[in-house]
Amino acid sequence: MYRLDEHVVDEIRQRLDIVEVIGEYVPLRRAGREYVALCPFHQERTPSFTVSPAKQMFYCFGCQVGGDVFTFVMKKEGWTFPEAVAELARRAGVTLPERPLSPGQRRARDRQEQLARVLDLAAALFRQALRSPAGEAARTYLEERGLPPAIWDRYGLGYAPAGWDGLVRALQKRGVPPALMVEAGLAQARPGGGYYDRFRHRLMFPITDPRGRVVGFGGRSLDGQEPKYLNSPETPLFSKRRLWYGLDWARPRLRETGTAVVVEGYMDAIAVDRAGVGYAAVASLGTSLSEEQVELLARYVQQVIIAYDADAAGQRATLRGLELFADAGVEVRVAQLPPGRDPDDVVRREGPDALRRVLDAAVPVVEYRFRQVMAEVDTATPRGRARAAAELAPWLARVRHPVERGEYVRRYALSLGLEEGVLWQEVRRAARGLRRAASQAAGRPGGNNVQAVRHTNRRVPVEEVPAGIARAERGLVAASLFHPEWRDYIAARLEPGDWVTPAHRLLFELAGTMDPVDPGRMLSRLHALAAAAEAEAQTGAEAGAGTETGSETGPVAEPAAGSRPGAGVPEVGEVRVPGAVGEATPGGPAGQAGGAAGAGKGQAGEGQTGPVVESNKDRDPLQRGAGERLDVAVIQEAASVLAALVQSPEPEPDEPGERERILEDYIKTLKRHSLWKIQRRIAHLEASGRAVPVDLVAKFQLLSAQLKGRAGG
Structure with a gap:
């Protein structure tokens, strides 16, 4: 369990060369001061993927995906931010500071490790039984299905003997208490006392998590007993709602083909x-x-x-x-x-x-x-x-x-x-x-917004925004990033509701927390926000589902997919990003995927899982209202927009005073769009016979006056 603060992330980034890291995945060709390649995230014939060693960023002009070295490995490997940090820290030789575990978290971790060892031992016994005289029926079935002995080990296939308690006795001889076998889903308690095997006379398929760790089994009946296929029950390690059979050995081909x-x-x-x-x-x-x-x-x-x-x-x-x-x-x-x-x-x-x-x-x-x-x-x-x-x-x-x-x-x-x-x-x-x-599913307490919390090897689809609006917002964001003297000018003329694209609004507000703006540090904060929102979504989903396992410590979040065995990925992470988001209040910042993204002031309570963002509430321009969301899809889009602005900066005006005129045009474009939205809302209310709120009319009149030059703002 690690504390991932901004300084540690920056140290990892500085020690690594993004060209070297990406070059292990994609053949790069030098083109001037940058490198180019065919994009690994979409199909193309002409290279549009660029890597900048000076800026330590990548960007694809074809699919508009971009970011830093963390973004790249997250997208390429399907990792979460804490997993990417853990692997890249190992590669960079950076020791991640550990965060002490609470007693409850320590018990949950130790119990998971015990269960994993028991399941590994059971898998080995099943493999051994398949090749024993007792496994003849299972061997015959496999050969009839076209699976020769040479490939059984690739899939870890095994056999559960027909006796009532063969596995229980074998595990007891190796010091495994029966209660632990029950918790691992391998045995069941007899009503009159004692224990018996859950799987009997079945061909056994080990079910692994994406790291290749055995977390459960599926057993295929060999004598017609029902059910035909029997899976492990829900345990602290096994939840069939969160697993795919074969994902561990399919991952390389999945990444290759998409x-x-x-x-x-x-x-x-x-x-x-x-x-x-x-x-x-x-x-x-x-x-x-x-x-x-x-x-x-x-x-x-x-x-x-x-x-x-x-x-x-x-x-x-x-x-x-x-x-x-x-x-x-x-x-x-x-x-x-x-x-x-x-x-x-x-x-x-x-x-x-x-x-x-x-x-x-x-x-x-x-x-x-x-x-x-x-x-x-x-x-x-x-x-x-x-x-x-x-x-x-x-x-x-x-x-x-x-x-x-x-x-x-x-x-x-x-x-x-x-x-x-x-x-x-x-x-x-x-x-x-x-x-x-x-919208209802996203706003439901404990809801699990799939689109919001996924990592993907493609550009996240966004609402269609008029080209003029997108151009204006991009220009305003670029000015706030690279010409901080204009930030107050822009902020004084725009309200949060004037922004149409959430990613642009996020970048503008985040730029206001940094002086000077450093794109690398800004990406670190975006990663932290995404990790916090994702962790909150996971925690909310678990809370909504209740304790499925019935274990003493309650449900325990597994490390997300894509981790390499032995990579030191934290099971519970913490992300500290000063000034990134506000305190965890209902409907607060980064809450976004099911509530607040933080947990108080970053203090992890018992059973809390996932990264936690500590904030400085005196600098909280990212605070969101009760009905607003700041989800992972928006944050990932913001990272790509930032990479695009860094790789392809806005042209500098030639004439004195030209920048102010351009920015004023951009602001009026957004104001006109806001006016149009209010007009449409008023027309809708009138058509439905409902009363038009006075404040809506007042806002319409004020915007009209501003655009006609009769009022300040």
Whole structure:
């Protein structure tokens, strides 16, 4: 557990050469004083990815992703900020200052370590049993499924003997108390006393966290006993809502391709991995996907191909997966498997090429839903066409690119026999509903906003902002960063609500806390804000879910995905960033993903997990109101905007007084947009027959006067 303060982060950055670090991932070519390469975060043919050794920053002019060395490894490896700091500190030879554990945290950590050792020992015993005479049935099953002994160890496969207490007795001989076996999910207590094995006569698949640490098991029945697949119960280490089978060995291919194949079964994930079809697969530990699983996988990929079985249960699971991934901003496609087949069946019966063809032919989510609707709904009747339009509208609303969305609307309206404008009306209504639902979910106490807290290898999608507004905001941010003498001039003329893009507002306010502005230090503060918001989201999600394990110490947050074994990643981090955010008050700063991001003044109480931001409330321009959010997506976007401004500065004016005129034009652009928003609000209230608040009218009149030069401001 480490204290990650700003000075430590700066020392790591100064000791490392960003060119050397990025050069291990991407072949860089020198171009003048900078280096260029094909961007590792999106597909391109002409290099637009630049690395500046002088500024120690990178930026891609193609996908607008940028930042410092921490940003790069976070995006490339799918790490959180504390994990990136831990690994880069090890590389730079910087010792991270430890923070003392509370008694409760120490007990939780020690218990987790004990459970991990017991599970490792059980995995070794299962592997040994597979090769023993008792494991003949399991060996026969594997060979029939095309898995020879040479590859069993790659996937850690094992066998749980048929006896009632073989594992219990074997572990007791090695000094493991039965109560610890129960807590690890390996044994169950007999009603009359004693203990028996949870897994009996089953082929065993170890389930690991992204670091490769065994945290549970899945057992496949070999004699027809139900359930066919039995997973470990919820434990302090194992929560199937937060895990994917196969993620540890799939990670390199996921990062390389940016695509994950999501399957149902363990054998399906292994089949895709062994087939050599160019894809990596992960299994969802059952057909019920969770937001936490989607959040974890979205750290590594931009696209998923859902390849569930074609039966009814698989189709229901596919539909839920489509919604979760689409709402998280991940591109979703659906593989159309032959009836009654899963990926493993396809590989064994038809060969790897057949599976590759199925995956390559996966259709976009909106096309998949269109085909489903056309098969289920009688579009020959007006009622049927209305139902079909209502079913399709939410999926059309999720299509991000306007050209692509327009083409789908045109084609589907023609197929349904509808006027294009009618379908557009349904799409706009659905879009409003999705925005309301997202807003309600984000503001719900303990809510888990997947889009807000994920790390991604792609640029975070943002609301479409008029080009003139974005240009004005960028110019105002650039002036505040590189010409601090103009900050007060800008601040005196703008209100927080005048900013349209949250990332631009965040950079402007953060610049006001630094004198002089140092882009490297500013990135450190942005990282700290993101870590705090992410930790609060995790803590809020755990609090909302309650204590799942029933353990004495309550739920314990696992280190996030992507850590290297032995890298010294903190299980509980602390980030101290003076002046970054305010005190942790309800609806306060960086709260954002489910409440306040800090915890009092940085003092960690028992059971508290994740990084904590200590603040100076006398310098708190980042304070947010009760209804506002400052989430990780906004913070990551701010980091990319900052990198863009550093790599491509605003041109300097030629004439005296020209800067003031330009800034005044930018400010008036934002003011006019604010006036337009107020006009629209007033018109909406009047059209609905509701009273228009007096303060809204007064604000409209004041803005009008300011823009006409009749009032100051």
